[in-house]
Amino acid sequence: MRPRKQKPDTRERTLWIALLLFTWMIIIIWRLGWLQVVRYEHYLAKAARNQTKEVELVPARGAIMDRNGRELAYTVIADSVFVDLKLLKEDQDRQKAARLLAPLIRQKEPDLLRKLAGDASFVWVKRKIEPEATQSINSVIAKSNLNGVAIRKETQRFYPNDSLAAHLIGYVGSEDRGLAGLEQTQDVHLRGKPGELALMKDGQGRPYERREIPAIGGAQLITTIDAALQHKVEVLLDEALKMTRARGASAVVLDPSNGEILALANAPSFNPNERPKTADDTARHNRAISFPYEPGSVFKLVTYAAAFEEGLVTPDEKVNCGNGEITVGKRVIHDVHSYGVISVADAFAKSSNVGAIRIAQRVGKERLYEYINRFGFGRKTGVELPGESRGIVNPLRSWRPDSIASIAIGHEVSVTSLQAVAAMSAIANRGVWTQPHLVKQIVTQDGRILYDAKTEARRVVSEQTAERMRGLLERVVTHGTGRHAIQLAGYTAAGKTGTAQKVDERTGAYSKTKFMPSFAGFVPASNPRFTIIVMIDEPSGAHYGGIVAAPVFSLIAEAALGDYLVPPDDKNFRESLVKLSKKYEERVNNENALLGTASSEIKEMTKDPQTGARSQNNRRKNQKTGVDISSGVMPDFRGRGVRAVMRACAELNLSVKLHGSGTAVKQIPAPGTMVKSGDECRVEFQ
Numbered sequence: 001m002r003p004r005k006q007k008p009d010t011r012e013r014t015l016w017i018a019l020l021l022f023t024w025m026i027i028i029i030w031r032l033g034w035l036q037v038v039r040y041e042h043y044l045a046k047a048a049r050n051q052t053k054e055v056e057l058v059p060a061r062g063a064i065m066d067r068n069g070r071e072l073a074y075t076v077i078a079d080s081v082f083v084d085l086k087l088l089k090e091d092q093d094r095q096k097a098a099r100l101l102a103p104l105i106r107q108k109e110p111d112l113l114r115k116l117a118g119d120a121s122f123v124w125v126k127r128k129i130e131p132e133a134t135q136s137i138n139s140v141i142a143k144s145n146l147n148g149v150a151i152r153k154e155t156q157r158f159y160p161n162d163s164l165a166a167h168l169i170g171y172v173g174s175e176d177r178g179l180a181g182l183e184q185t186q187d188v189h190l191r192g193k194p195g196e197l198a199l200m201k202d203g204q205g206r207p208y209e210r211r212e213i214p215a216i217g218g219a220q221l222i223t224t225i226d227a228a229l230q231h232k233v234e235v236l237l238d239e240a241l242k243m244t245r246a247r248g249a250s251a252v253v254l255d256p257s258n259g260e261i262l263a264l265a266n267a268p269s270f271n272p273n274e275r276p277k278t279a280d281d282t283a284r285h286n287r288a289i290s291f292p293y294e295p296g297s298v299f300k301l302v303t304y305a306a307a308f309e310e311g312l313v314t315p316d317e318k319v320n321c322g323n324g325e326i327t328v329g330k331r332v333i334h335d336v337h338s339y340g341v342i343s344v345a346d347a348f349a350k351s352s353n354v355g356a357i358r359i360a361q362r363v364g365k366e367r368l369y370e371y372i373n374r375f376g377f378g379r380k381t382g383v384e385l386p387g388e389s390r391g392i393v394n395p396l397r398s399w400r401p402d403s404i405a406s407i408a409i410g411h412e413v414s415v416t417s418l419q420a421v422a423a424m425s426a427i428a429n430r431g432v433w434t435q436p437h438l439v440k441q442i443v444t445q446d447g448r449i450l451y452d453a454k455t456e457a458r459r460v461v462s463e464q465t466a467e468r469m470r471g472l473l474e475r476v477v478t479h480g481t482g483r484h485a486i487q488l489a490g491y492t493a494a495g496k497t498g499t500a501q502k503v504d505e506r507t508g509a510y511s512k513t514k515f516m517p518s519f520a521g522f523v524p525a526s527n528p529r530f531t532i533i534v535m536i537d538e539p540s541g542a543h544y545g546g547i548v549a550a551p552v553f554s555l556i557a558e559a560a561l562g563d564y565l566v567p568p569d570d571k572n573f574r575e576s577l578v579k580l581s582k583k584y585e586e587r588v589n590n591e592n593a594l595l596g597t598a599s600s601e602i603k604e605m606t607k608d609p610q611t612g613a614r615s616q617n618n619r620r621k622n623q624k625t626g627v628d629i630s631s632g633v634m635p636d637f638r639g640r641g642v643r644a645v646m647r648a649c650a651e652l653n654l655s656v657k658l659h660g661s662g663t664a665v666k667q668i669p670a671p672g673t674m675v676k677s678g679d680e681c682r683v684e685f686q
Contacts, residue, residue, distance in 0.1 A: 059192030060155050062218030066227040078128040078156035087148030100140045128156050163269045167286040171272035185384050192218035222441040224260035232559040233263040240552045241267040244539035250288040250417045254531040256425035259434035259455050292391040292414035293516045296500030297351045299410030303360045306371035308465040312362045315345040321354040329402035348472045349480030353409045360408030374460045375423040384439050391415045421533040424520045428528035431466035474525045485550030490568030495521020497545035515543035519550040523557045524569040530560045565684045580639035636671035637664040653677040660685035
């Protein structure tokens with residue numbers, strides 16, 4: 001029987017099916033080629049990302065040190081708890097984790113449970129936990145099989161001296177980024193280079209391989225700050241703030257020869273280990289560089305220096321201060337007293353406004369404006385701190401007819417404390433302005449020096465002008481507005497008081513009750529080692545610079561001179577020391593003669609215990625003719641010779657270090673200080 005023929009429509013259908021299958025195969029082959037050849041690198045990387053967990057390793061920030069190697073800020077390793085919610089999927093597991101971890105990290109269970117919502121692969125549970133909590137959390141993770149909860153090492157910034165130099169050091173945020181002070185401006189050097197930890201995981205998320213690129217720690221920052229002096233300045237400033245009930249205060253101690261800032265303090269202060277309690281935390285503002293104020297009479301330094309440099313006046317020349325008032329334009333400016341005709345030096349010492357204005361009129365506004373710029377006012381000093389103000393110096397085209405009178409006495413201009421002390425340092429440094437700076441050196445972890453301080457220096461006035469100004473500034477302390485406040489036995493000092501009125505924000509006029517007294521100067525006057533400024537913001541009661549700020553200047557100067565064992569330069573004091581030394585040496589010689597005559601008797605007496613005890617008492621009495629010895633109390637060695645000092649220290653069983661020769665001029669500890677056996681005593685001889 002013959003087979004039946006296929007119908008034509010059946011053949012067509014078979015053909016179409018075969019064509020579709022062939023087309024589908026071509027598409028599949030093309031797609032496989034596209035994925036496995038063209039997009040191979042893309043999907044390989046995607047697979048690696050799914051199988052690899054990468055964690056950035058934060059480097060330890062470099063330490064911040066004072067000039068003597070004391071740590072002001074350093075980094076410690078802290079533990080932080082995180083969770084991978086892709087591994088902690090089940091609700092009961094998350095509830096269990098919240099219940100067990102909450103008491104250990106001092107969080108409420110519901111709050112922690114809210115953190116554990118979602119499916120993120122990395123969520124912080126608690127950062128930088130206490131060391132004792134780490135052990136407890138590790139134990140809970142192991143016993144309860146909390147898959148997905150882990151601990152990661154992080155760095156934590158620590159400031160060992162709490163508020164010491166807080167405005168200079170600054171602080172960091174939660175990501176170890178500098179947010180203020182040197183921490184902010186030097187962040188690129190301090191933070192180092194991050195590393196990386198890569199964990200390879202299998203299909204179930206279990207790590208099977210680990211690759212690590214270690215982090216490189218940040219460089220060490222060596223500052224110009226003297227931590228011991230900084231502490232003393234802060235204590236003195238805080239006491240001044242309490243006594244005057246002022247809104248705030250600032251002080252700066254500068255080395256005029258090289259611009260190094262030895263201390264810079266503000267009150268009130270803050271603890272960088274603690275986070276701000278409010279968004280507007282004014283205690284964190286650096287008054288010394290960011291709060292410009294009208295300097296008042298301190299600014300007369302520029303007026304007089306300009307006149308001397310231009311050869312317009314001499315210190316002995318007479319200036320007519322009249323009856324204590326002067327009219328410039330439509331404005332009448334007064335003095336506190338009527339001085340009449342006095343010398344230029346006396347006009348400066350007595351802080352006569354009329355005298356300063358008459359001298360400024362000789363200088364002229366163009367030249368006065370030039371010297372204002374020379375001394376660095378109206379622009380930033382360039383100190384390595386954020387938020388520095390340039391102050392306010394109006395351009396010449398904005399000066400009114402009476403502006404020259406206002407500016408000559410420190411009104412109509414605004415300066416910062418750092419600008420003012422830098423200008424005073426130019427006089428102390430024989431007419432050369434040197435840029436104030438905080439960073440002395442930056443050193444890497446392997447000892448390479450990245451930065452060595454090289455600061456800007458420029459001549460502002462001649463040495464002759466600087467010497468004349470030094471004489472005027474010294475006269476302020478001996479015969480002028482600072483004569484009652486500066487008490488530095490053995491040392492000369494130079495400086496200028498300022499008592500500036502604040503502008504009333506409501507009226508725009510000068511307030512009759514709000515002042516910003518200040519005192520800026522340098523010590524010793526004959527060979528300046530320290531330039532110092534003290535500014536008090538709105539003291540209650542007394543408000544004159546010579547009464548409020550100058551005493552604080554004196555105490556800071558005394559601390560700095562003592563710490564650095566600067567020899568006295570006062571001529572009368574040195575002469576009195578010489579006389580005292582000669583008188584004492586005569587006593588010692590007489591005592592030695594008596595002791596030599598009685599030596600055989602003493603030897604016999606010490607053979608008997610009872611007579612030996614009496615001999616010891618007599619020996620102490622004989623020594624009282626030289627240095628007074630009281631058990632546990634440091635004697636006064638000033639004016640004594642080396643031999644007497646050695647004998648007294650031996651009797652008190654003190655470790656002694658002597659510097660120089662001649663007679664004692666300085667000692668640490670100070671006379672009257674309580675001491676104990678084994679304490680160290682340093683004595684400077686001249």
